[in-house]
Amino acid sequence: MSSSLNTMKALPKLSPPFLLPLLLHILFLSFLPLKATTSPAAQAEALIAWKNSFSSRPPPSLDSWAHTNLKNLCNWTAISCNPISKTVSQIDLSNLNISASLTQFNFTPFSNLTHFNLNANNFSGPIPSAIGTLSKLKTLDLGNNLFAQEIPEEIGKLTNVDYLSFFNNSLSGAIPYQLTNLQKVQFLLLGGNYLKTPDWSKFKSMPLLQYLDIFLNSLDSEFPHKFVSGCKNLTFLDLSQNSLTGEIPESAFTNLGKLQYLNLSNNQFQGPLPTSFLKLKHLRLAQNRFNGPIPKGIGLVSGLQRIDLLTNSLEGEVPSSIGQLRELQYLDLRNNSLNSLIPFELGFCTNLTYLALASNFLTGELPLSLSGLTNIVELGLSGNLLSGPIPPSLLSSWTEMVSLQLQNNSFSGNIPPEMGLLTKLHVLYLYQNKFTSLIPSEIGNLKDMVDLDLSENQLSGPIPMTMWSLTNLQSLQLFSNNLSGTIPEEIGNMVSLATFDINTNELEGELPKNISLLTSLQSFSVFTNKLSGGIPSNFGKYSPGLTNVSFSNNSFSGELPPALCSGFALQALTVNINNLTGSLPECLRNCSALSRVRFDGNQFTGNITNAFGVHPSLEFIALTDNQFVGTLSPQWGKCINIKDMRMGRNKISGQIPPELAQLTQLHYLSLESNEFSGQFPNGIGNLSLLFELNLSRNHLTGSIPKSLGTLSKLEHLDLSDNSFMGEIPIDPGTFDKLTTLNLSHNKLSGNIPEEIGNLKLKFLLDISSNSLSGQIPSDLAKLTQLEVLNVSNNHLSGAIPSAFSDMGSLISYDFSHNNLTGAVPTRGIFRKAPANAFAGNSGMCGASEGLTACSSGKKSNMNTNKILIGVFVPVCGLLLIAAAVALILVFRKKPKLLYVETKKLAFTMRVTDKSDVFSFGVVALEIVMGRHPGEMLESLLEASKTLKGNAELLLKDVLDQRLEPPTGELAEAVAFVVTLALACARPRPELRPTMRYVAQELSA
Structure with missing residues (x-):
């Protein structure tokens, strides 16, 4: 333009008639470059460059876009031209599966473009801001592509657009408020992106907008009622699948008199349901948090065709006013808390085709008026409290029914024969009710049936022969009834069968051989029946999709079919509790998807060392109660998801592989009653989720690692019947949740840790048949919930703590075959002591x-010539000698006492505060023996070392030989005193009683 103006200044003056043409010519010349770019x-x-x-x-359809075809632009594929200017007015590349971007598109030549449609391709990258130069654009459809990043603000310059779609892309960022500059837009599609909440206050009303779709984005504000209510011509509004919150104001829809479709599903709206929908046809508010009743006024919205309110917190009744909605076709009120009659x-x-009232608290019987629903196709009433029979008149009217789901109720009576009139049925679910009697043979008329589930009722009698002719049936579930009879060969007619489950019935006989021909079979379950005979040898051979198989709890015999797992797709295989023999199928090793395996309770043999491979999905394995031999492979350590491993009561040998320590998900490990040897497996103490550990009845040796105590979830520990040695490894703060502890029949030694009293043992504490010594800790009395206590067959000494009397939960206890002394407590649980x-x-x-x-408060059972006195029996007591006499003797015999104390120090290398007890013991023995007891104590100590604590002597050899031997009660009293004196003279000070205790015992 500037060059044109300079030209005008250089021209001579012209009269007005000549001026106007000249100006027009100059103006034309100024636009020549623009014309060139839009040519x-x-x-x-x-x-072509974009292509x-x-x-x-x-x-191939774009082959016309070529330099050799430049003159035929208006005939190119996807191109339309303005008939006057012959320039491009429309580009429509929809549904051509193009992978490209818009960043390589030159927008400049297309200023006259009115329609730009790239829908349903693979365009990616950003939407260029240059798109805002297409000022004449009326339709812009970029939907169903892969565009990313933000919507450019320049979109707001397309003021002539009436159709704008960014539907189903990967756009992000806030919705630009500049979109509301597009006041001519009637259709705005932003759904299926990652758009975030904008500043709604900047949004203008869009009075011409009819269709607004922002579903499946990331909006998280309250309902934008000011903006929405300003769009008075809206007929379609979809804000579903966002995170919008709060209550919806009643005024939000007051101005939307034309609204026909409203979808706010899958948000977090709460409060009462919105109303004021005069012309609404579709109301979809599912999966929110709306509460309160369904408004009775809903029946006034006479044009409603669909009501979708599932999964809210609605309560109260199903309003009877719904009966006024004669155009209603779809009603879904599932998963609420409605609690009325239907x-x-x-x-x-009468126009209803879909009715879903499942998962509420509806009661009563089915109203006979439902026979008016002659167009009903799908009916779901499951998971309620409905009762009574199914009226035959209803079934006679529902001949269009495709899906009937009445499960999880309390329907009773027989299944009406009229069920056979529903010849279009694909799905029939009647499970978990109280139906009785026989399965009607008319069910065999339902030739289109795909999924039939009558399980968990009280049906009886044989499976009707007509049912075996349902060749389209894919799933048949009849489990948990009282069905009897056999499985006939006609099962082979069910060529589409994928799931067959008849577990927990009374079926008997053998499995027909032609079940092997069910090539579509995926799940086969017959457990807990009375079936017998062999499993067909070809079972699984022609069913490569088998994933779940269960023959458990029957009387099957023979070997497992070798091709049972030939498809290698098995996930669950359970054959437990039968009479099966032989070895495991070789194909099992290659079933890497196994998650649950049970072979327990059979008579399987064979070597399992290499029977299994690596099964990373395996969670449960049970081989218990068979005759397997071999060793445990280290490969088990790669089955990292095992939670439950049970291999007890077999003949498996070798060491427990340390690789088991890699099974960090393990909850239950049971290897009891095998031939395992070696030391406790390293790393087992690191299995932090372990709940139960049973390694009993093996040949394990070494010590029990202290790391077991750190297993904070361990509740049951059984290491009995092994050869473990050392002390019981229980320290303060360990075994926090242990309720059962069995360490019996080992070679454990030392004292019983008093810390056991701090455990939460409830069921069993069995440490019998070991070499434990010392006194029974009184702290064990803290185990007030313990039911069984066994400390028998040890070398325990001392008295049974009187506090044990208050262990009220103890129903069984055994203190036998120890070196215990004193009187049995007589209170509490000891009033009725077991034999x-x-x-x-x-x-x-x-x-x-x-x-x-x-006798005389002193309990013993001895006579003079045959009484045995345990040298290290933990008995508390000492002869209560008059203080004066004791002191005189102590000082008079001081040299010898010093000698004894010297010997004591030589034994223990420790001086303690129990020297007075030791001295009293020595004095008492000297009085009874008539000589100093030093030589006797020293000789008994040496003997006890040789005999592992079982050294014994006769009372007659202890007494002063110059005196007449005592008899009767006197003999018992003397024996009691000698026993107490020996206890007080033990070489280990920590095993001696205190003087207070001695005084209390002798004064009792």
């Missing part, structure tokens, strides 16, 4: 079986 040739070059930038080969008026909605619970404790007395009655 057909320029457009053709731009389109050449496509990242995939252009479709309204009689619902039968007036022989205290047998084999020569120093005890009481009323229990195997013990003599206590």
